Amino acid sequence: MNTSTTASLNSNKRSMTFDVSVDNVVFGFDGDDLRILLIRQGLPGQDMGQERFHMAVPGDLVLPEEGLDEAASRILSNLTSIKGIFLKQFYTFGAPDRVFHEKDKEWLTKMRRYPDRRVVSVGYYSLVALADYRPKPNSFASQVEWCLLSNIPTLAFDHNAIIDAGLEQLREDVANRNIIFELLPEKFTLGQLQRLHEIILGKTLDKRNFRKNVKRMADVVALDEKQAGVLHKPAQLYTYRRQD
Amino acid sequence: MNTSTTASLNSNKRSMTFDVSVDNVVFGFDGDDLRILLIRQGLPGQDMGQERFHMAVPGDLVLPEEGLDEAASRILSNLTSIKGIFLKQFYTFGAPDRVFHEKDKEWLTKMRRYPDRRVVSVGYYSLVALADYRPKPNSFASQVEWCLLSNIPTLAFDHNAIIDAGLEQLREDVANRNIIFELLPEKFTLGQLQRLHEIILGKTLDKRNFRKNVKRMADVVALDEKQAGVLHKPAQLYTYRRQD
DNA sequence: ACAAAAGTGTTGGAGATACACCCATGA
């Protein structure tokens, strides 16, 4: 092969291999607060002397025959044991040193076959209505927890930045598409819908104007059913039905 | 290592390596039409008998020490020899078979060191004002051409899908951010601005309403200069100055 | 004079904003 004619943009001069992973920012709404699914893993081979944990957003290496969306939903269903959840790719994180900070070294060494390999991670976010599906912590030696969005601790790798980027994308998507209903149970009140908007957008909204807007969305239909067992005037229940 | 306690989401059962590449959808506006930068490479080792070409969006494997944004701007500056161009990551393409179609086999075999490796590609789009910078076809044995958006041929791999996705993202970003000015020369007319909007959004706009909207954007300022040498009433020139 | 794009206002309707009080329930 004559390199002087075949030299190209697709240079092979230096070659390397990457690992590709998917990290999933899972948002859940419990009726009052927005939460994020985190996994805590004890570092193996320690005698509980000082507890050391690895806290992270759920993620995994992509398998050889697996597409990216597929990997994201596998990761999610391993944790929550439910399927059919809203999932969206939002950004890919590829800084050369993103997994090579001192704090992450121990975990990488113990858990990864090639701890020195550069890892490019494709970020997804997911929306889960906590009221419908109480997800079971299904997984192995790790615990899952729904952490308040306002209370996220320092996480492994660049996962705090991944969450920030996911939240920013969520804000945009809520403004432009009807995805917010993915976070609500099948039956919800207008109060919940408004609170959720306020949390995501980070500002308060006028109740009467908000309800006026909702009333002119054809997709939000009133059920003839009301809240029960609540310590105030029970609210009308609504549901979301995508028009055809 | 005790696998029963360390088994985790980050399974190492099957392991593989990926190549990671960046593909760049470069939009250029020439004053009349929206175009996309394509590269055409003759397949090496052929005797011009039947001409066979590889046509693709500019792209390359990411280098070992290089970030993704960095790779995208390297690819772009190799082709256009200008810097400081607007660049944005929009989606990552990772279908397991995305480079393994029959039509692409020859190119992969001849140009890539590991033609069997799965390739995950991070899509970027870029915006170039063709009137300011006439980019020189700078590159090796390949030719660059600015192809009309309405005339894109069948390209290598999944590059047609990448262009579609890039265009969709561009549409959204034009609606939500002030990026459209990246496609215009420093001095432009309101007619050009409107035409560009119409092309990108795929619909015609009312001239008077359009101009009303522009006039209330503080960032678009009238120069005291007019078009010259044009076969009709010369237009007022404007420029875009980001407010502080 | 003609061709070709530039430039310019008004009106009616829809959506946004601002604002305060009564209601139904469980404890």
Next chain:
DNA sequence: TCATGGGTGTATCTCCAACACTTTTGT
């Protein structure tokens, strides 16, 4: 009866859509 969120209407203003003719230049 009290605490708690549920539920409701009006006035103003801004933004959007629809619509047609005159102006300036080069040939």
